[in-house]
Amino acid sequence: MSPLCESYVSADNLDAMEKFYPLHVRICDSCLLVQLPAYVSGEDIFSDYAYFSSYSDSWVAHARRYAEGMIARLGLGPDSLVTEVASNDGYLLQHFLAGGVPVLGVEPAANVAEAAKAKGIRTEVQFLGAGTGADVAGRYGAADLVVANNVLAHVPDIRGFAAGLRALVKDTGLVTLEFPHLLRLVERRQYDTIYHEHYSYLSLLTSSRVLAEAGLKVIDVDELDTHGGSLRLHARPVESAGEEAASVKAVLDTEESAGLHTLAGHEGFARQVLQIKSDLVGFLLDAARQGKSVAGYGAPGKGNTLLNHCGIRSDLLSYTVDRSPVKQGQFLPGTHIPIYAPERLAQTRPDYVLVLPWNLRAEISKQLEYVRSWGGQLVFPIPELEIA
Secondary structure, three states: OEOOOOOOEOHHHOOOOOOOEOOOOEEOOOOOOEEOOOOOOHHHHHOOOOOOHHHOHHHHHHHHHHHHHHHHHHOOOOOOOEEEEOOOOOOOHHHHHHOOOOEEEEOOOHHHHHHHHOOOOOEEOOOOOHHHHHHHHHHHOOEEEEEEEOOHHHOOOHHHHHHHHHHHEEEEEEEEEEEEEHHHHHHOOOHHHOOOOOOEEEOHHHHHHHHHHOOEEEEEEEEEOHHHOEEEEEEEEHHHOOOOOHHHHHHHHHHHHOOOOOOHHHOOHHHHHHHHHHHHHHHHHHHHHOOOOEEEEOOOHHHHHHHHHHOOOOOOOOOEEOOOOOOOOOEOOOOOOEEEOOHHHHHHOOOEEEEOOHHHHHHHHHHOHHHHHHOOEEEEOOOOOEEO
16 A cells, blocks of 8 residues: 655645555556556646656756757758657757757646746647647647657556557657666566556557557667666657567567566566565664664655555654755655755765665766765665665
8 A cells, every 4th residue: 555656745734644545566468568557547646746857967868868869860950840748847848949949748737837838848738648639739730759758657548648649740750758668677676666656567568569559650669778777669650660670579579588478477576576675674674773874865756665665764764855846845655754955964964875766876876975975875775775
């Protein structure tokens, strides 16, 4: 049982009841889609959202490299259109705009969309489906490039979402999607990326099937390091798709070898999850017995899955810090661990800092180099407990 991972609690509501929902991952024995039941609608979760992409420097840099590469690859210019779905605060489209390419964002969270509009990025506050995709394309025109980063897993109706992507793109255009790869989630024991905001956990096999139903064919795939290991799919309308690159078969073969193309191949993950819980709780209990102080770094959704599953509260993790002002002064859902600005670490000098957004390890390790000045150490819980 777990609260919604982005449902941060204000000080005024600490004594109020919180909603908890089952966090039970299931797999379809027919199509092999790994999924959560939609206990909560997308409208309830994403209409007002606490996640702003621009607070991760490495993610913004990743977006810039992608934008520059696609401008060159597709020859995009002032007569082109790039539409991003789940465009968040404009972290990606700002780079196309700077390159002289017209852009359009489609973002369901009105509060986050305002941040994008402040950057001069046209943004429609909409949830994407077949109908809204056709409506947006009718008003702004079909796009040469449609981008959907880390959103396919966030929609309960992925068929309708895929149909919306097809409606947004030109018949000769390109759609790219990025999402965490189920293969890496299983291999690297990244169970904290399972939360109610992620309705699906995708392989190339299942995502290709979804896109195919909407008339989109995967023609190429890139394997990325982002979010612990992601895929970037390149898809075109079937009418103009052409032959697929060798990379598509290569990734499918890797998935099949790992067992992801069979029901039985998904067994055993629960045992690995229990080991992570045992190691982390054991470390925190030992630290408490020795009188060592432990604080957290970051307040990401994945951290809330980890902390709630492990039953960790402020007696073992006194506080966490986050760069986002939206989260500072709030409390983590379920655990009620307080969130402060990063400066708190230098003020209190904890012996250990538990890094919750482990997917940004390189970036955060550099940011927290000063922790070593008082003998502090960083702790990474995934894929296995490591003190560095």
